[in-house]
Amino acid sequence: xxxxxxxxxxxxxxxxxxxxxxxxxxxxxxxxxxxxxxxxxxxxxxxxxxxxxxxxxxxxxxxxxxxxxxxxxxxxxxxxxxxxxxxxxxxxxxxxxxxxxxxxxxxxxxxxxxxxxxxxxxxxxxxxxxxxxxxxxxxxxxxxxxxxxxxxxxxxxxxxxxxxxxxxxxxxxxxxxxxxxxxxxxxxxxxxxxxxxxxxxxxxxxxxxxxxxxxxxxxxxxxxxxxxxxxxxxxxxxxxxxxxxxxxxxxxxxxxxxxxxxxxxxxxxxxxxxxxxxxxxxxxxxxxxxxxxxxxxxxxxxxxxxxxxxxxxxxxxxxxxxxxxxxxxxxxxxxxxxxxxxxxxxxxxxxxxxxxxxxxxxxxxxxxxxxxxxxxxxxxxxxxxxxxxxxxxxxxxxxxxxxxxx
Amino acid sequence: xxxxxxxxxxxxxxxxxxxxxxxxxxxxxxxxxxxxxxxxxxxxxxxxxxxxxxxxxxxxxxxxxxxxxxxxxxxxxxxxxxxxxxxxxxxxxxxxxxxxxxxxxxxxxxxxxxxxxxxxxxxxx
Amino acid sequence: xxxxxxxxxxxxxxxxxxxxxxxxxxxxxxxxxxxxxxxxxxxxxxxxxxxxxxxxxxxxxxxxxxxxxxxxxxxxxxxxxxxxxxxxxxxxxxxxxxxxxxxxxxxxxxxxxxxxxxx
Numbered sequence: 103x104x105x106x107x108x109x110x111x112x113x114x115x116x117x118x119x120x121x122x123x124x125x126x127x128x129x130x131x132x133x134x135x136x137x138x139x140x141x142x143x144x145x146x147x148x149x150x151x152x153x154x155x156x157x158x159x160x161x162x163x164x165x166x167x168x169x170x171x172x173x174x175x176x177x178x179x180x181x182x183x184x185x186x187x188x189x190x191x192x193x194x195x196x197x198x199x200x201x202x203x204x205x206x207x208x209x210x211x212x213x214x215x216x217x218x219x220x221x222x223x224x225x226x227x228x229x230x231x232x233x234x235x236x237x238x239x240x241x242x243x244x245x246x247x248x249x250x251x252x253x254x255x256x257x258x259x260x261x262x263x264x265x266x267x268x269x270x271x272x273x274x275x276x277x278x279x280x281x282x283x284x285x286x287x288x289x290x291x292x293x294x295x296x297x298x299x300x301x302x303x304x305x306x307x308x309x310x311x312x313x314x315x316x317x318x319x320x321x322x323x324x325x326x327x328x329x330x331x332x333x334x335x336x337x338x339x340x341x342x343x344x345x346x347x348x349x350x351x352x353x354x355x356x357x358x359x360x361x362x363x364x365x366x367x368x369x370x371x372x373x374x375x376x377x378x379x380x381x382x383x384x385x386x387x388x389x390x391x392x393x394x395x396x397x398x399x400x401x402x403x404x405x406x407x408x409x410x411x412x413x414x415x416x417x418x419x420x421x422x423x424x425x426x427x428x429x430x431x432x433x434x435x436x437x438x439x440x441x442x443x444x445x446x447x448x449x450x451x452x453x454x455x456x457x458x459x460x461x462x463x464x465x466x467x468x469x470x471x472x473x474x475x476x477x478x479x480x481x482x483x484x485x486x487x488x489x490x491x492x493x494x495x496x497x498x499x500x501x502x503x504x505x506x507x508x
Numbered sequence: 509x510x511x512x513x514x515x516x517x518x519x520x521x522x523x524x525x526x527x528x529x530x531x532x533x534x535x536x537x538x539x540x541x542x543x544x545x546x547x548x549x550x551x552x553x554x555x556x557x558x559x560x561x562x563x564x565x566x567x568x569x570x571x572x573x574x575x576x577x578x579x580x581x582x583x584x585x586x587x588x589x590x591x592x593x594x595x596x597x598x599x600x601x602x603x604x605x606x607x608x609x610x611x612x613x614x615x616x617x618x619x620x621x622x623x624x625x626x627x628x629x630x631x632x633x
Numbered sequence: 634x635x636x637x638x639x640x641x642x643x644x645x646x647x648x649x650x651x652x653x654x655x656x657x658x659x660x661x662x663x664x665x666x667x668x669x670x671x672x673x674x675x676x677x678x679x680x681x682x683x684x685x686x687x688x689x690x691x692x693x694x695x696x697x698x699x700x701x702x703x704x705x706x707x708x709x710x711x712x713x714x715x716x717x718x719x720x721x722x723x724x725x726x727x728x729x730x731x732x733x734x735x736x737x738x739x740x741x742x743x744x745x746x747x748x749x750x751x752x
Contacts, residue, residue: 182642404653406652414747513661516683544671545671
């Protein structure tokens with residue numbers, strides 16, 4: 103019975119954690135510009151992340167090491183340095199975007215410019231990491247994150263042509279603006295297959311003290327949690343397509359256009375729900391990425407780490423997330439457009455995928471770590487596919503950013 | 509006391525007496541002798557960058573697929589046949605011809621009688 | 634035992650199960666006519682910097698000496714005779730509080746982290 107509760111909680115956490123400013127912005131832009139055509143990108147991204155999250159969880163549960171621990175141990179410090187630096191950089195940009203997301207939500211709610219909110223938001227995030235425990239943060243984010251289900255409700259209430267929606271699940275070529283189309287596809291994939299998602303998941307498994315008995319729960323959480331999360335993303339896309347796109351807003355250039363999405367469905371409450379969803383989703387993501395930066399550095403260098411410890415017990419670990427949050431607040435404080443930063447950082451995430459996913463191929467087949475729970479043929483095929491996809495994305499994302507980005 | 513940091517040997521190119529490249533250090537074998545830990549062998553393979561990846565079945569298959577690794581064999585060089593006083597530039601002490609006795613197949617099995625230069629005390633046969 | 638695979642870069646854990654760091658380096662003694670003997674495992678930023686190159690190593694050593702004094706001019710060593718077990722982690726029979734390994738973290742705790750309320 104306890105396991106069932108834990109599984110449910112895990113699923114809810116994954117749902118709440120999946121949606122953040124990247125998935126919201128890319129789904130909204132995709133829906134507004136291309137209608138239902140890019141649903142396949144969200145589906146593809148979701149399937150990939152399910153595999154990676156399941157593997158990350160399984161690895162941690164069986165080996166009692168996180169993926170990051172194992173990358174350093176297995177490949178040596180010199181080889182580890184590159185994924186470390188790349189991931190720190192990408193995380194920094196994404197964290198900045200998330201802080202920007204909460205700041206925008208605060209601007210919508212109060213009218214005070216988002217730049218003023220960046221440091222307060224960063225401070226609030228820091229405070230929760232400083233005083234909170236892992237379980238508290240996990241559960242809190244999970245419960246609050248359920249507000250994002252409003253997008254699914256809205257999507258259903260708008261009565262879309264479900265056949266057209268299903269057609270969007272199959273990849274198709276764009277009728278217009280090919281460069282922009284593929285750029286968005288790349289951004290969606292980057293938003294869905296975020297390295298911080300699966301690396302955080304493996305650290306979380308250790309924080310929650312998982313062992314081999316959690317393997318089934320892990321599969322359920324990874325599969326169902328990510329699926330629900332992907333469903334919410336599709337919900338955002340559908341709403342954007344029907345509300346923004348249908349009303350002639352084909353380019354989401356300005357984040358002020360976004361809250362309009364839920365008003366036709368819920369009236370004034372649509373505005374409130376949107377602001378709440380944006381704020382909570384991004385805040386949760388900022389917490390996770392802040393922790394992830396600290397996990398990365400602490401695990402890479404072998405320091406003591408753990409969110410349940412008091413800061414006095416792991417000063418270096420806490421120092422990293424403190425510094426990360428402070429630095430990430432700076433671009434937004436300086437007025438960098440959060441929407442543009444989001445789209446850019448999603449494309450960069452996609453480009454950095456090979457570096458972070460290649461280790462999975464080796465670690466999940468290494469008996470010394472996972473014993474008899476090595477990858478089967480399907481999992482290995484999935485990893486190889488994702489790596490290939492990652493290389494393609496890495497090659498095309500920068501040119502597309504130049505030619506197809508806004 | 510002359511000391512050396514063994515981690516600097518990882519992946520280094522091994523040169524012969526004449527300066528010809530023999531391969532790269534993939535692994536350093538050590539064995540306990542009472543309370544002491546002694547270096548017994550250096551495993552030298554053809555490709556450097558992936559020396560720590562070569563232990564796995566899937567990993568090696570993938571590398572072979574992408575032709576990143578042409579490993580038919582590896583040399584197991586006894587400790588006294590390699591000069592590691594400059595870890596960035598390990599040099600072979602024996603002649604190239606003697607190397608062929610130290611070849612092992614990629615499966616780890618020797619192709620010819622193992623070198624008789626194993627002088628580490630207390631090594632059980 | 635394979636040194637690079639089984640010892641290097643592994644997590645080091647002290648007598649009280651405290652994570653000390655990773656095995657950043659391994660020091661061996663070269664003896665004429667006899668096999669090299671492993672003396673100690675090395676930990677610390679200087680060791681890591683040296684793995685990246687001679688110049689990063691010198692720079693890091695200078696930084697460590699400037700910030701930490703003579704005690705930190707050289708990397709930390711844990712003698713091989715203190716290594717109890719080489720498995721998933723490397724268990725060493727020392728108490729990290731008796732070494733200088735955590736000096737910088739202690740400094741961080743006392744001067745920065747510890748000063749913030751709620752630590």
